Amino acid sequence: MFCGTQFSIYPMSDDFVDVILGSIGPLQHRDDIRVETDDLSTLVVGTPNAVFTTVRDVYAEACRRGGHVVLSATFSRGCPGEPDDPMCVPEKPAEASASKAQLEVVAPLAIDVAAQYSLYPLGIPSYMDVIYREIAEAKKAACYDRGKNFCTRLKGDLSDVFAVFGRTFESAARETGHVVLTATVSKGSPSQKQGG
Amino acid sequence: MFCGTQFSIYPMSDDFVDVILGSIGPLQHRDDIRVETDDLSTLVVGTPNAVFTTVRDVYAEACRRGGHVVLSATFSRGCPGEPDDPMCVPEKPAEASASKAQLEVVAPLAIDVAAQYSLYPLGIPSYMDVIYREIAEAKKAACYDRGKNFCTRLKGDLSDVFAVFGRTFESAARETGHVVLTATVSKGSPSQKQGG
Incomplete structure (x- = not known):
């Protein structure tokens, strides 16, 4: 299984560079990802647990620095953008299931957040059944x-929101x-009260 | 065909509210979307051409207001997040093909931007062939x-980048x-020169 994410932190403030670098800087010292x-x-790139907890904790650190901060992340098993990489070939469902791991609960x-996410199970005609089932569970x-339209909204503590993602x-x-x-998480939006 | 987007503008500055509201405000007066x-x-929600050109032009307006501004957008035909809406049922390929429209070229x-995007053709086992073909075209x-990993990078004029998306x-x-x-577009990042 190849599992990973591309994520971005968007601090809506003039000191965005300090917030971003201060939050992601410690990742350079990790050897498990x-x-x-x-x-x-x-x-x-890492195990599902490592990937989700890393993004959650980096975003939490950015949130603690104050202001309106948004996280945008794409979590994926497989990498369709790189056809030449053997890691990109989708695994069989049985193998993915065998490597299933629980997201670490904290x-x-x-940190109160609003979030929205979308799920894309690829390569199977029955993908809508999977999506409906996961929405019912959420x-x-x-x-x-x-x-x-196109996504599901969550609101609450950052830990609970990430538990649903994982x-x-x-x-x-x-x-x-x-x-x-794919997920968008927002903390400190001034328009949150007007928002639906 | 049901076509639309959820998009967000992230101005990395203290006056983010003015930039966002100033850019999306004019949309309230449109009757074609x-x-x-x-x-x-x-x-x-609208035709593919209306959806893509609207997001492009809103983001262009935000970029013209200066600073580092990021666009995050999810373009979709179909809405898996809302199972009760009859518009959500995916159409047959033939119908989608018949309603094909060209993105308005400008x-x-x-506006120089860096961007990355990912394509998810849903419900078909041959989806990787479609992705490989579209990467080859890009x-x-x-x-x-x-x-x-998980996406393809573009860089250049905003109009050219959106032409590839569309x-x-x-x-x-x-x-x-x-x-x-899904697409991320960034203008004015101070780390663009360090970025690969």
Whole structure:
């Protein structure tokens, strides 16, 4: 299984460089994940647990620095953008299932966020059944907010929101070897009260 | 065909509210598209041409206001997040093909950007063939930069970058009724010179 993410942190403030570099800087010292950063995003490759907890914790650190901060992330098993890389070939569902791991659960992080995410189980005609099933499961979570066109909204503590992301990703991976989940998480938006 | 986008503008500056509202404000006066904005994103529903040109022009307006500004957008035909909406049922490829429209071509906008995008043709086992074909096509564009894990990088004038997005989306729609394209576009990043 090849699992990873491309994620970006967007601090809506003049000191965005300090917030970004201060948050992602510590990743350079990790040896359990592969990290590559350019001007558009940071790549993290590792186990599903390592990938999700890393992005969550980097974003939490950025949030603690104050202001309105948004996370945009694409989590993927497989990499359709690189046809020459043997790691890109989607695995069989059985193999993906065997490598299933639980997302590490943490206590509330005391960071209130709004979020929306979309799930794309690739390569299977029954993908809508998987999506419907995962939406039904997400509705049981306390942080479920509502459906929107093309995505599902969550609101609540950052730890709970990431628990839904991780559970959705892992569950969908039982159906197909290539799963993508895209997510937007926002903390401190001044328009949050007007927002639906 | 149901076609639309959820997009967000992220100005990395203290006056982000003015930049965002100043850019998306004019959309409220349009009658050829449906627009809904909350604290996370703006929905635009319309023809592929209307959707892509609207997002491009809103982002161009935000860029002209200066500084480092990022666009994050998910373009979709179909809406897996809302199972109760009859518009969400993916169409047959033949119908999608019949409704194919060319993205309006414009002169260069004189806005230099870096971008990355991913294509997700849903519901078909041969989706990787479609992705490989579209990457091969993108490599012919002057604004093609390089592949990254999970996405493809572009750099150049905003108009050229959006031409690739629109062409990719339309071409993939000939193979399946449900296509998603996610994109990140960045202007004015201070780390662009260090970035690969």
